[in-house]
Amino acid sequence: MVELLFEDIFTLTRLDPDGKKFDKVTRIEARSEQFDMSMQLDVNTEVYPLHVGDKFTMVLAPTLSLDGTPDSGYYTQGQRKSLADKFEYVMHGKLYKISEESSGPNVKVELYASFGGLLMMLKGDPSNATNFELDQRLFLLMRKV
Amino acid sequence: MMQEKLRCTKEPYIEDVGPRKIKSIRFSTFSGEDIRKLAEVQVWNNRIYDLNLKPIENGLLDPRMGAPNRQTECATCHGNFTDCPGHFGYLKLILPVFNVGYFNSILNILKCICKGCGRILLDETLRKTYLKKMRNPKADILQKNALMKIIRDKCKPCRCLRCGYANGVVKKARSGLYFIQDFSKTADPSVEEFRSALSHTKDKTSFQVSHVLSAVAVLSLFRKMLDEDCELLNLYDRPEKLIVTHIAVPPVSIRPSVxxxxxRSSNEDNITSILKNIINTNSILREDLEGAAPPFKCLDCWTHLQIQVVEYINSEAxxxxxxxxxxxxxxxxxxxxxFRGNLSGKRVEFTGRTVISPDPNLKITEVAIPILMARVLTYPERVSNYNIEKLRQLVRNGPSKYPGANFVLRPDGSKVHLKYVDKRDIANELKYGYVVERHLEDGDIVLFNRQPSLHRMSIMCHRARIMPWRTLRFNESVCNPYNADFDGDEMNLHVPQTEEARTEALMLMGVQNNLCTPKNGEILVASTQDFLTSSFLVTRKDTFYDRASFSLMCSYIGDAMDPxxxxxxxxxxxxELWTGKQLFxxxxxxxxxxxxxxxLIVKEKIYSKSETMCPSDGYVYFRNSELMCGQLGKATLGNGNKDGLFSVLLRDYNPHAAASCMNRLAKLSARWIGNHGFSIGIDDVQPGENLNQQKRKKINEGYRECHELISSYSKGQLTLQSGCNAAQTLELKITGVLNQIRSTAGNVCMNELHWRNSPLIMSQCGSKGSPINISQMVACVGQQSVGGRRAPNGFIDRTLPHFPISSKTPAAKGFVANSFYTGLTPTEFFFHTMGGREGLVDTAVKTAETGYMSRRLMKGLEDLSIYYDQTVRTANGSIVQFVYGDDGMDPAKMEGKDGIPLNLDQLFMKVMATCPLREQDTLSPAEILHTLDDRLSKYDTTPEGGCSAAFKKMLSDFLHKHAAAFSNIRRALQLDENHVQKKDSSVLESVAANISGISAKQLQVFLETCIFRYHSKKIEAGAAIGAIGAQSIGEPGTQMTLKTFHFAGVASMNVTLGVPRIKEIINAAKNISTPIITATLVSDRDVISARMVKSSLEKTVLGEVAKAIKIVLKSSQPYIAVKLDMERIEALHIRISSQSVQQAILNHPKIKLKPEHIRVLGNNNLKIYPPEADRSKLQFELHSLKAVLPKVIVKGIATVERAVINNTNGVYNLLVEGTNLLAVIGTPGINGSKTKSNHVIEVQQTLGIEAARQCIINEIQYTMRNHGMSIDARHMMLLADLMTYRGEVLGITRFGISKMKDSVLMLASFEKTAEHLFNASYNGRNDQIEGVSECIIMGIPMQLGTGILKVRQRVEQLPELTYRPDPIIC
Structure with missing residues (x-):
């Protein structure tokens, strides 16, 4: 079985915090229920529209194969059975930066990933960042609940 | 056995010495005898052709002087027109005449010698000491010339000590070319006697006691001179050679007759016709002399001859x-x-020139050459085993069919043109060793050039691509170095003809090897215009492609050849959707x-905040060749950036990586934008309703503000700015308000425009245009300025008659409120043309000025190069710098800002990304520093190993900072700062490692890369660093706009900048237009003390501090009473008392008073009595004194115009407008050790030569920085060193350069050609052909660059060294 790096249910709190800049892409701000993580994510809202107040499950996985075979980095076509089948919106990208933010009383870790230029920033407790490594290939899977 | 050739007894024996090279040239003079011996024929006949148009013997075109045309041959050597260089003839003058070139030298000699016996007019001891000095072998030419001047001044006309002849003063005659000896000043009793005798005559004709020194007289005097005396006058040869007795008639070939x-008739050359006149006059003179014509007629004729000989030598005399x-x-x-037209620049074959056009499908290293051109330009290819079949086919194709050949050269030297022979025969005849001059083919090496060739990238080596049609084409990425556009520009093409030349061209001048400019190391060959636009659009966050279109895009990248x-x-x-960033x-x-x-990390123009998460996507981050975020624009892809994409590729990988990436980008962009379409229309510049409203509001607000300012000005209520009067303050404030209007209008319009607006896209990605351009089109054109001010008054007190007199409203002074879209009103249009004309005039003036400046810089610096011991030397080996630029680094290879060798941040990021941490353990901060210290103690990081201390410091600072950051993070995560545990020991440990951990391997790779790269950035020996420096300073000059800038902080103070300022610095001008002394104060946070120092610097005249200056007429003794205004003096913080005023008056140069004339009465009263004189003049004395007294400077420095207090963040300093640094430094309250001046010469006089050098560097840098140009400091150091290395500040002008260089040929090819040549032959100068100019003139490879290497042969037995002078006869 594939080992998921992160899984939680998020509630969308805000769209485009700095104003709308792009036609097809919206930056969403969301907060998770279980781990109390906050997230900024660029979503192609043209193909997957989202609204404030939407709840969705977000999963980060290292591979899409159900048996946990690591991702080769090359894209194989075809309609194989995969993790993606259960989700509505799937992106592929790379973790490029891990940094810490120590403004508050407790330290938070920020994880940055880029899905071909669509960025994600996941901020939360350091304990949630254990599985992540720099330059890791990531699949982001989303499903509205 | 060779058969001994029968040798004719009359044939002189000439030893065959093999090839010879010119080692040096000596300039000297010919005597008449020499000329006669050299000549083949005496020329005396004034007729040139006979009736059958055959040259007459002993005429000016005598066939013995060379072949006059192709049909005839030379009568002396029997060579034809091409072989025979020609032979000289001679023309004997009946009477000697002066040579106009030596006229001043002859005058100098005459001044020094006795006109009776020809000996020098010095006593024996003086003569001996000077002779000794003159014979000093260490004295160079400059010293000798200076000594000769001293000797000349020492030789006073007096009675000769040896023969007793009374010498007069030698002068040039007022008209005509002869000398007169004037006895009027010599105290000769006979003159007095004569004068008294003459005074009795009624005839009042003025008489002159002078004596003409004719050429004959001078010649006989010179013959009498002793050799020793000649030596004393720095004469290399006998002085009589300076006088013309014979004229060498030049060969016919240099004065062709057509x-x-x-x-029926012939057209003669100028020289021939002048010579013909000379022959005529000469023969008339001879007849006159022989026929005993009246003396005045002979004299007339002689004068005529003299003038004609002068004309022959210098017709502009x-x-x-x-x-x-x-x-x-x-x-x-x-x-x-x-010199400049034929010797320094020569015409060449195998060149082409035509219009250029762009072709993004070509590689950046290629140039497309039209077939038409390729058929004419050929390359001689030697036939070998590998190409014989190819060349046979080319020969068969011949000259008219494209891949063909024009000539075949046989090994015996015969040359066959393929047009006139059977091509098949020749093709079959081809053997190894033949040379075929074949047409240019793909891949051939050509040099490509566009004028003006301002820097070395203006001529680069490309590979040829033969293409149809008629233009030369190249990739747009290469426009920048050539500064080319395609509006009809033409460019030149040269084809190197040997393998050596091709290799050298490719290695040194290849586009790939010149991607960076040596000016500052920025990349020059980079994407431009459309490439930037399309990259910008492709990498937008919301460009998505499906499989089909993404694959299509991918196929655009290459030529469908690479996987x-x-x-x-x-x-x-x-x-499935791919993004544009993935495409990149x-x-x-x-x-x-x-x-x-x-x-790579770059912040683009559109970057706003929060690094990678920038909402407008302006933070470009590439990680392991994947574009993580950021929209690409000019900062990443364009030129003029040091950490852009191509620069990083070039530094981290190689030129090929950068070049091929540029090729791919060019192809993709051109094809993508071709499909996408990108154009501009009227709707792009139509402002929206909102914009119109806002603009109207802003303009109304601004106008209201201006009106308020004007009304408060007219009421006199304006608060003045420091150092300004009311009018200036008003101007400044209004200008500020108006500029504010335009910039806010611009900002509004940038915000209002839709993102698809083409001008907006272009300005955002940096391909063309600025926000100002857009807002001028859409919103508001803004203030028009002429000469840095608002529009001037062309009519009486107003700009145009449409406005009321002395109106200062925005509209009346050239503010254009309309946009180009709405259209300008007539007055606005007129103001706009005024601004536009200034720009045009400016460019026209600037080009000429900077061109001359570049030429001078080049002449001054051309022969500086790096030697193998890292020193910078001139051609004759004198050292200018011990280490180039203080660290011996190549400016073209500098990666960091301000000429720092490496950009450590970027390099560290690369190392961390390319060799990932993976399973390795991270080092603790202490371990990091330990590894660093270990590495820095190895040999290659020591100064002896060629590593500068600055670099070591930079490296260790960087790692210390990193270690500190790492321990901060560990502290924040509540981990032990100094003890790093295994990575998988705890959650936090692994997070810390991920955030900024560094492993031993990573650190080692980083350090090794840094040190290796540092060493590879050393400048190579032989680099012509002088020429590069000259170009690096000259080229930016052409881009500078002529404007003055406001001095930092102080609005009213202007400094000259731009080309005029650079010119002042380079010329080492004695008077500069805006001398400013920046004085630091001892107590620099105190305004009161600053004011006190200011008042003691500024000049205060008596008139300003005196309450009254009155003439008091009393019967006893009239005087002038001066009463000082003590209140005012105290208010101004000036320390003036009546005593100091007394001193000041006494010191005034124009008032000649003695202390007893000024009586001090108390603290504030003085009485000034005029000096004793007869009473009739007393009134005048008093009044003139009264007129002068108010102008007496009682306090301050006379040369200081004014001083302004400058406040920068609470620190006060003084800006002193004016000169006299010494006095300013000496003023109490000023910190002399931190006080600077911008006047180079004054700094040299006050602080010395090293300070002057630093001043030159700082001033050039300051000027360049103000124009937004960055130039590596090493170039400026080199220039400053060259200007100061002689111990005095020498300008890069003809005077300075002639003191720096001693090559005659170089100086003659610069300026004042004839003067230098005549002086050189007078002094018998010897030119060792060492410098660049001389070598080019003589056609010898120069000693720079690849020429620094010499192939030497090992000699079996070393010649025995002798420590004695060479024997005279050997």
């Missing part, structure tokens, strides 16, 4: 009114003259075999 009018001929000097001098790995789509569900990642690294891992 037969016109179908053989002052004694020749308006000559229609070109003399010998005219042939040499000037831009088209022999491409399709990446996983960024969006897998609901549909493919472009950088098309497949896994391309081992390019690009790591």
């Amino acid at each position: 037969i016109v009018d179908s053989g 002052p004694c020749i009114p308006d000559s229609k001929h070109r003399g010998l000097v005219q042939r040499l001098k000037g831009k088209q003259g022999r 491409i790995d399709l990446p996983t789509p960024a969006l897998i569900k609901p549909i 990642s493919v472009l950088i690294r098309p497949n896994a075999n391309t081992r390019v891992f690009l790591n």
Whole structure:
């Protein structure tokens, strides 16, 4: 079985915090229920529209194969059975930066990933960042609940 | 056995010495005898052709002087027109005449010698000491010339000590070319006697006691001179050679005679016609002398002859009114003259020139050459085993069919033109060793050039691509170095003809090897215009492509030849979509075999905040060749950036990686934008309703503000700014308000425009245009300025008659409120043209000025180069710098800002990304520093190992900072700062490692890369660093706009900047237009003390501090009473008392008073009595004194115009306008050790030569920085060192350069050609052909660059060294 790096249910709190800049892409701000993580994510809202107040499950996985075979980095076509089948919106990208933010009383870790230029920033407790490594290939899977 | 050739007894024996090279040239003079011996024929006949148009014997075109045309041959050597260089003839003058070139030298000699016996007019001891000095072998030419001047001044006309002849003063005659000896000043009793005798005559004709020194007299005097005396006058040869007795008639070939009018008459060269006149006059003079004509007629004739000989030598001499001929000097001098036109620049074959056009499908290293051109330009290819079949086919094709050949050269030297022979025969005849001059083919090496060639990248080596049609084409990325556009520009092409030349061209001048400018190390060959626009659009966050279109884009990247790995789509569900950024990642690294891992961070123009999460996507981050975020624009892809994409590729990988990436980008962009379409229309500049409203509001607000300012000005209520009067303050404030209007209008319009607006896109990505341009089109054109001010008054007190008199409203002074879209009102239009004309005039003036400046810089610096001991030396080996630029680094290879060798941040990021941490353990901060210290103690990081201390410090600072940051993070995560545990020991440990951990391997790689790269950035020996420096300073000059800038902080103070300022610095001008002394104060946070110092610096005249200056007329003694205004003096913080005023008056140069004339009465009263004089003049004395007294400077420095207090963040300093640094430093309250001046010469006089050097560097840098140009400091150091290395500040002008260099040829090819040549032959100068100019003139490879190497042969037995002078006869 594939080992998921992160899984939680998020509630969308805000769209485009700095104003709308792009036609097809919206930056969403969301907060998770279980781990109390906050997230900024660029979503192609043209193909997957989202609204404030939407709840969705977000999963980060290292591979899409159900048996946990690591991702080769090359894209194989075809309609194989995969993790993606259960989700509505799937992106592929790379973790490029891990940094810490120590403004508050407790330290938070920020994880940055880029899905071909669509960025994600996941901020939360350091304990949630254990599985992540720099330059890791990531699949982001989303499903509205 | 060779058969001994029967040798004719009359034939002179000439030893065959093999090839010879010119080692040096000595300039000297010919005597008449020498000329006669050299000549083949005496020329005396004034007729040139006989009736059958055959040259007459002993005429000016005597066939013995060389072949006059192709049909005839030389009568002396029997060579034809091409072989025979020609032979000289001679022309004997009946009476000697002066040579105009030596006229001043002759005058100097005459001044020094006795006109009776020809000996020098010095006593014996003085003569001996000077002779000793003159014979000093260490004295150089400059010293000798200076000594000669001293000797000349020492030689006073007096009675000769040896023969007793009374010498008069030698002068030039007022008219005509002769000397007169004036006895009027010599105290000769006979003169007095004569004068008294003459005074009795009624005739009041003024008489002159003078004596003409004719050429004959001077010649006989010179013959009498002793050799020793000649030596004393720095004469290399006998002085009589300075006088013309014989004229060498130049060969016919240099003064060709053209037969016109179908053989009935001929057109003679200027030289021939002048010589013909000389022959005529000469023969008339001879007849006159022989026929005993009256003496005045002979004299007339002689003067005439003299003038004609002068014309022959220099037809522009002052004694020749308006000559229609070109003399010998005219042939040499000037831009088209022999020196600059033919010797320094030579015409070449195998060149082409035509219009250029762009072609993005070409590689950046290629140039497309039209077939038409390729058929004419050929390359001689030697036949060998490998190309014989190819060349046979080319020969068979011949000259007219494209891949063909024009000539075949046989090994015996015969040359066959393929047009006139059977091509098949020749093709079959081809053997190894033949040379075929074949047409240019793909891949051939050509040099490509566009004028003006301002820097070395203006001529680069490309590979040829033969293409149809008629233009030369190249990739747009290469426009920048050539500064080319395609509005009709033409460019030149040269084809190197040997393998050596081709290799050298490719290695040194290849486009790939010149991607960076040596000016500052920025990349120059980079994407421009459309490439930037399309990259910007492709990498937008919301460009998505489906499989089909993404694959199509990928195929655009190459020529469908190279494999491409399709990446996983960024969006897998609901549909597969790739983003534009992924396309760019493919472009950088098309497949896994391309081992390019690009790591880079750039902030684009649109960047706003929060690094990678920038909402407008302006933070470009490449990680291992994947574009993580950021929209690419000019900062990443364009030129003029040091950490852009191509620069990083070039530094981290190689030129090829950068070049091929540029090729791919060019192809993709051109094809993409061709499909996408990008144009501009009227709707792009139509402002919206909102914008119109806001603009109207802003303009109304601004106008209201201006009106308020004007009304408060007219009421006199304006608060003045420091150092300004009311009018200036008003101007400044209004200008500020108006500029504010335009910039806010611009901002509004940038915000209002839709993102698809084409001008907006272009300005955002940096391909063309600025926000100002857009807002001018859409919103508001803004204030028009002429000469840095608002529009001037062309009418009486107003700009145009449409406005009321002395109106200062925005509209009346050139504010254009309309946009180009709405259209300008007539007055606005007129103001706009005023601004536009200034720009045009400016460019026209600037080009000429900077061109001359570049030429001078080049002449000054051309022969500086790096030697193998890292020193910078001139051609004759004198050292200018011990280490180039203080660290011996190559400016072209500098990666960091301000000429720092490495950009450590970027390099560190690359190392961290390319060799990942993986399973390795991280080092603790202490371990990091330990490794660093270990590495820095090795040999190659020591100064002896060639590593500068600055670099070591930079490296260790960087790692210390990193270690500190790491321990901060560990502290924040509540981990032990100094003890790093295994990575998998705890959650936090692994997070810390991920955030900024560094492993031993990573650190080692980082350090090794840094040190290796540092060493590879050393400048190579032989680099012509002088020429590069000259170009690096000259080229930016052409881009500078002529404007003055406000001095930092102080609005009213202007400094000259731009080309005029650079000119002042380079010329080492004695008077500069805005001398400013920046004085630091001892107590620099105290305004009161600053004011006190200011008042003691500024000059205060008596008139300003005196309450009254009155004339008091009393019967006893009239005087002038001066009463000082003590209140005012105290208010101004000036320390003035009546005593100091007394001193000041006494010191005034124009008032000649003695202390007893000024009586001090108390603290504030003075009485000034005029000096004793007769009473009639007393009134005048008093009044003139009264007029002068108010102008007496009682306090301050006379040369200081004013001083302004400058406040920068609470620190006060003084800006003193004016000169006299010494006095300013000496003023109490000023920190002398931190006080600077911008006047180079004054700094040299006050603080010395090293300070002057630093001043030159600082001033050039300051000027360049103000124009937004960055130039590596090393170039400025070199220039400053060259200007100061002689111990005095020498300007890069003809005077300075002639003191720096001692090569005659170089100086003659610069300026004042004839003067230098005549002086050189007078002094017998010897030119060792060492410098660049001399070598080019003589056609010898120069000693720079690749010429620094010499092939030497090992000699079996070393010659025995002797420590004694060479024997005289050996």
